[in-house]
Amino acid sequence: MKAIIFDLDGVICFTDKYHYHAWKQLADKLGIYFDAEINNRLRGVSRMDSLEIILEKSTKQYSQEEKDAFAEEKNEVYKNLLQQMSTADLSDEVRGTLNELRNRGYKLAIGSSSKNTKRILKQIGLDGFFDAISDGTNISKSKPNPEVFLKAAEFVDEDPADCLVVEDAEAGIEAAFRGGFKSAGIGEAHNHPQVTYKLEKFSDLLRVLRN
Numbered sequence: 426m427k428a429i430i431f432d433l434d435g436v437i438c439f440t441d442k443y444h445y446h447a448w449k450q451l452a453d454k455l456g457i458y459f460d461a462e463i464n465n466r467l468r469g470v471s472r473m474d475s476l477e478i479i480l481e482k483s484t485k486q487y488s489q490e491e492k493d494a495f496a497e498e499k500n501e502v503y504k505n506l507l508q509q510m511s512t513a514d515l516s517d518e519v520r521g522t523l524n525e526l527r528n529r530g531y532k533l534a535i536g537s538s539s540k541n542t543k544r545i546l547k548q549i550g551l552d553g554f555f556d557a558i559s560d561g562t563n564i565s566k567s568k569p570n571p572e573v574f575l576k577a578a579e580f581v582d583e584d585p586a587d588c589l590v591v592e593d594a595e596a597g598i599e600a601a602f603r604g605g606f607k608s609a610g611i612g613e614a615h616n617h618p619q620v621t622y623k624l625e626k627f628s629d630l631l632r633v634l635r636n
């Protein structure tokens with residue numbers, strides 16, 4: 426392995442609750458049922474695709490313009506909530522593991538569907554830390570399409586076969602597999618049949634990468 430590509434939300438830090446609040450506010454306004462279980466389905470899924478999942482419970486049909494406005498409205502609420510994040514939202518475990526991986530000489534990159542990636546990295550004090558960032562701003566197809574990871578590999582100038590993808594979402598493990606990457610899965614990502622390594626905790630990466 427030469428490079429490690431990390432998903433952001435659910436791996437490096439936890440923004441689930443903010444996504445949930447922001448989507449819930451929009452869903453309530455539109456009178457659409459939304460719960461934590463539906464929120465789980467949004468992991469790794471782009472903003473517009475997430476909106477489509479939420480609208481599955483709607484009885485109304487909306488135009489593309491209306492949908493764009495809904496996504497924008499949700500993002501404004503979400504961005505406001507992100508302002509609460511600080512360096513305290515980066516755990517000692519994640520920080521220590523990242524530093525140790527860097528000491529071992531791996532290239533470190535981000536592969537996230539989020540268009541707010543840079544904003545979040547700044548909030549948690551990881552601005553400028555990664556060798557490359559591939560995110561929602563440089564892709565047109567969301568996970569499970571491998572585009573975001575293929576771009577990350579390209580940005581660090583390594584072959585997918587030499588990169589390990591770290592993910593919490595099944596869609597992310599699927600994307601890694603389709604792109605020819607090995608993967609390390611946390612939490613729900615264990616359920617995917619193609620996950621290469623199952624991590625109980627983030628720091629297990631140090632053990633897995635010794636082999």
Ligand code: G6P
Pocket residue numbers: 434444467468469470471472475500537538539540541542561
């Ligand atoms: C991450 C999250 C998803 C979110 C997506 C887009 O992958 O896991 O839940 O929908 O990013 O985020 P954005 O910040 O661009 O709305």
Ligand code: MG
Pocket residue numbers: 432433434435436468469592593594
């Ligand atoms: Mg994730």
